[in-house]
Amino acid sequence: MKSGEINIRVRYAETDQMGVVYYANYFVWFEAGRTEYFRQLGMPYNEFERNDIFLPVTRAFAHFKVPARYDEMVRVVTDVTSIQEVRIAFKYEIFRENELLVRGETEHAFVSKNGKPVVLKKQNPFLWRRLLEAAGENVE
Amino acid sequence: MKSGEINIRVRYAETDQMGVVYYANYFVWFEAGRTEYFRQLGMPYNEFERNDIFLPVTRAFAHFKVPARYDEMVRVVTDVTSIQEVRIAFKYEIFRENELLVRGETEHAFVSKNGKPVVLKKQNPFLWRRLLEAAGENVE
Amino acid sequence: MKSGEINIRVRYAETDQMGVVYYANYFVWFEAGRTEYFRQLGMPYNEFERNDIFLPVTRAFAHFKVPARYDEMVRVVTDVTSIQEVRIAFKYEIFRENELLVRGETEHAFVSKNGKPVVLKKQNPFLWRRLLEAAGENVE
Amino acid sequence: MKSGEINIRVRYAETDQMGVVYYANYFVWFEAGRTEYFRQLGMPYNEFERNDIFLPVTRAFAHFKVPARYDEMVRVVTDVTSIQEVRIAFKYEIFRENELLVRGETEHAFVSKNGKPVVLKKQNPFLWRRLLEAAGENVE
Numbered sequence: 128m129k130s131g132e133i134n135i136r137v138r139y140a141e142t143d144q145m146g147v148v149y150y151a152n153y154f155v156w157f158e159a160g161r162t163e164y165f166r167q168l169g170m171p172y173n174e175f176e177r178n179d180i181f182l183p184v185t186r187a188f189a190h191f192k193v194p195a196r197y198d199e200m201v202r203v204v205t206d207v208t209s210i211q212e213v214r215i216a217f218k219y220e221i222f223r224e225n226e227l228l229v230r231g232e233t234e235h236a237f238v239s240k241n242g243k244p245v246v247l248k249k250q251n252p253f254l255w256r257r258l259l260e261a262a263g264e265n266v267e
Numbered sequence: 268m269k270s271g272e273i274n275i276r277v278r279y280a281e282t283d284q285m286g287v288v289y290y291a292n293y294f295v296w297f298e299a300g301r302t303e304y305f306r307q308l309g310m311p312y313n314e315f316e317r318n319d320i321f322l323p324v325t326r327a328f329a330h331f332k333v334p335a336r337y338d339e340m341v342r343v344v345t346d347v348t349s350i351q352e353v354r355i356a357f358k359y360e361i362f363r364e365n366e367l368l369v370r371g372e373t374e375h376a377f378v379s380k381n382g383k384p385v386v387l388k389k390q391n392p393f394l395w396r397r398l399l400e401a402a403g404e405n406v407e
Numbered sequence: 408m409k410s411g412e413i414n415i416r417v418r419y420a421e422t423d424q425m426g427v428v429y430y431a432n433y434f435v436w437f438e439a440g441r442t443e444y445f446r447q448l449g450m451p452y453n454e455f456e457r458n459d460i461f462l463p464v465t466r467a468f469a470h471f472k473v474p475a476r477y478d479e480m481v482r483v484v485t486d487v488t489s490i491q492e493v494r495i496a497f498k499y500e501i502f503r504e505n506e507l508l509v510r511g512e513t514e515h516a517f518v519s520k521n522g523k524p525v526v527l528k529k530q531n532p533f534l535w536r537r538l539l540e541a542a543g544e545n546v547e
Numbered sequence: 548m549k550s551g552e553i554n555i556r557v558r559y560a561e562t563d564q565m566g567v568v569y570y571a572n573y574f575v576w577f578e579a580g581r582t583e584y585f586r587q588l589g590m591p592y593n594e595f596e597r598n599d600i601f602l603p604v605t606r607a608f609a610h611f612k613v614p615a616r617y618d619e620m621v622r623v624v625t626d627v628t629s630i631q632e633v634r635i636a637f638k639y640e641i642f643r644e645n646e647l648l649v650r651g652e653t654e655h656a657f658v659s660k661n662g663k664p665v666v667l668k669k670q671n672p673f674l675w676r677r678l679l680e681a682a683g684e685n686v687e
Binding site: 285287290291292294295298321323324325326327328329330331332334382 | 425427430431432434435438461463464465466467468469470471472474522
Binding site for chain 4: 276278279280295298299302306311312313337338
């Protein structure tokens with residue numbers, strides 16, 4: 128499947144006294160990109176939680192190249208990079224027009240509401256197959 | 268009972284490009300003040316939720332007089348101003364040393380997890396009496 | 408002029424453990440509404456700051472009627488309610504489809520970068536007239 | 548020098564609908580740890596900015612092992628891991644009592660207000676020497 132894409136207008140709240148976007152907010156935008164990726168895949172993240180599957184972040188990384196500023200429109204491009212029995216990984220690129228500002232990665236565990244690891248293939252074969260199809264050749 | 272008090276060190280994340288604390292963050296500090304008030308009262312807010320009593324904010328107000336800045340230490344002073352069968356209200360004052368920066372108020376409903384109003388006096392007479400004692404003459 | 412309008416998708420980051428949007432975040436959405444209002448007026452807020460006019464919030468109020476939830480799309484409708492020589496006021500309504508979730512108000516001072524009050528009519532007659540025209544009969 | 552240490556009380560605002568702290572907030576706590584580290588070193592970060600030296604984050608990483616929850620007290624332990632002519636790196640460990648919840652790293656560039664790289668050794672030999680002494684044998 129192709130990348131998930133979402134446009135985000137930078138909020139004043141997201142800037143800091145350096146006059147640019149505060150670094151932790153890019154991770155929030157990654158999440159917005161992820162949410163949109165799942166929606167465009169036809170399986171909104173809410174469906175996971177309704178099926179008692181949660182995807183807490185276990186690792187996150189970002190490389191900040193160029194800062195975004197208040198009122199700019201940025202574009203978050205999201206892809207799945209790996210699907211395993213108990214985890215999934217994404218990568219993100221944030222652009223302002225054609226300029227790459229930030230790239231990043233997150234890794235997520237599949238867990239139930241109480242935090243126990245879930246084997247997605249067993250717990251929900253439908254979601255599992257749907258994810259595999261979506262991620263195509265990127266799957267490990 | 269006397270006021271709840273808590274000291275808060277201003278984070279870089281809380282500033283915006285104007286070089287001062289972004290206005291919505293003072294409401295977060297109000298919440299930190301409220302949490303501390305309940306703890307100092309001997310009934311941590313967590314206990315409410317464990318008893319299926321939630322206190323969502325129904326109204327909030329703030330008057331911003333002087334801005335706080337990065338790395339300053341501010342003090343949030345919290346008091347209950349009103350307790351009714353289905354709601355409670357607080358006021359807050361935020362100081363930097365002896366200078367009043369912000370004052371505000373919040374009103375909260377007593378509700379259950381599913382959002383239905385709860386009559387605290389019936390649902391949990393212990394918490395109800397404890398709150399009444401705490402608020403003293405301020406109770407309506 | 409007609410109201411400013413903007414659609415906002417609720418982020419996971421904006422929820423709290425009550426399962427709904429944390430109250431301070433509605434004030435961030437007010438700001439997004441305000442930014443959009445100025446843009447639709449043809450005078451982006453950035454222009455104010457480039458002309459050394461800043462609009463810090465001096466008072467804010469919100470009435471929270473119905474909570475918004477993760478991944479919902481809400482609509483922020485913004486209007487100017489008052490323009491005076493040294494301040495301006497806005498009101499906001501946040502809807503989910505046709506249901507009113509939150510309404511609120513903010514008041515802002517006109518100040519220079521160093522925080523000194525600015526008489527907008529003198530400092531920038533163009534912006535002043537433009538605002539007056541925009542606000543129409545609402546002006547006091 | 549020994550590690551910087553700071554205690555942080557988890558705010559309700561920092562939780563999400565999973566009932567735990569939202570991942571991006573740990574990066575805010577890293578910043579609070581960093582601020583404290585500089586203060587304990589005797590050179591508050593504010594001094595850098597007053598000398599036109601800014602430390603924007605260029606890379607950030609975190610490994611989330613165990614989630615923190617509302618009202619818990621956590622401890623952020625911060626160390627410098629590397630100092631180079633134009634950048635500096637930190638590592639962080641976040642504990643709840645003796646349990647390691649999160650560990651992470653950030654890398655920062657030395658830049659001037661306008662974003663241009665700064666050679667700290669030339670721009671401010673005092674801060675440079677102070678940092679080198681502080682980081683001791685960790686310096687590359």
